[in-house]
Amino acid sequence: MSIYDKLKDLGITLPPVATPAAAYVPFVKTGNLVFISGHIAKKDGKAWVGQLGKTMQTEEGKAAARAIAVDLMGTLHAAVGDLNNVKRIVKLMSLVNSTPDFTEQHLVTNGASELIGQVFGDKGAHARSAFGVAQIPMGACVEIELIAEV
Template sequence: MTTQDVYAKLKSLGIELPAAGAPAAAYVMSAQTGNTVLLSGHIAKRDGKVWAGKLGGGISTEEGREAARAVAIDLIATLHAHTGDLNRVTRIVKVMSLVNSTLEFTEQHLVTNGASELFVEVFGDAGKHARSAFGVAQIPLGACVEIELIAEVR
């Protein structure tokens, strides 16, 4: 369970949630079964545009971490839109990260830390989650990172 107000924590981190995104194809941004909320993959954006590129091919690990953090903020915005109150989130259960990578790039886990660390900053112990981080040949629209999330709510 979160021990402090999530919105106060976001404010203290200087994070203003954007409007939740809309689906770009035949799917919904979130679905719920019981107390489990599943969020569709969100792609990295910078200044409102797709953050395109390939890790190991022009985008550094540190830039990838920043992209993953930006995706996490968008995921939190979608979670807010779905729940109506982020204080209802009892656990970030699972994060799956796809990192658009060259064959030689092997730091997908470090890129994904940009999102994982933010979830812990925002939700405290409830932000600690299981995780997978994959290197992939391409992501829709050429985005450098895509992340999906599973959360538990009350």
Template sequence: MTPQENLARLGIALPAVSAPAAAYLPFVRTGNLVYLSGHIARRNGAVWTGQLGAGISTQEGQAAARGIGIDLLGTLHAAAGGLEKVRRIVKLVSFVSSAPGFVEQHLVTNGASELMMEVFGERGAHARSAVGVARLPLDACVEIELIAEVQ
């Protein structure tokens, strides 16, 4: 199945590219690589704030990461000129706002990683880092950036 068919099967509509909130670009393409800037978690149209392990559960964090994954796909669609032009998701880097003692950043990040594989199949399998941090911009609970190879 194509990425578009997989999105339709999953009931996912891609959002438009969000305008940057500071001095950066939403993506940069160099050669066959597209680098997507970090996207932060949103819930009900607002920044999803807080820390994992202090009011936000691992399962909620996974949902936040999946939502970010959808936003990343919207940006990637614009950057590549369509998801069918994506050859491979190369790397995903996740930053998880973590309370002291929270050690499930990898499980939170699965929300986005699993989505990439659902949409792209084998081409969605990627290298990855899941990092716990004290705080993120705007007090977001999760931020994720992505690198993809395109045609």
């Protein structure tokens, strides 16, 4: 089954690449690697604002991370032309806007990791880091970047 069939079965339509909000590019290809710049969580087309442990709980943060995974795949599609050409999702790095006592950043990030695994199968098994941070641009609750091999 192709990646696009899996996305269709999941009811996912890939979005176009978002215009960067600052002085950077959405992705860089070098050798057989593609580095996707950090994508912030969006809800209804705007930054999904919130802080885990204060205004949001883990399950909502997980939904935000899943939404980011959809956006990341849209950018990866633009970078490589065909997601079936992806050999491996190498790594995700997740930043979670959270209070000092919130300790479930890893569970929030599972929202992205689980969807990547569903879509890419064994090729989606990736290394990962999840950090709690004091703030993310535009007050977003989560930001995630991705590295893929093609």
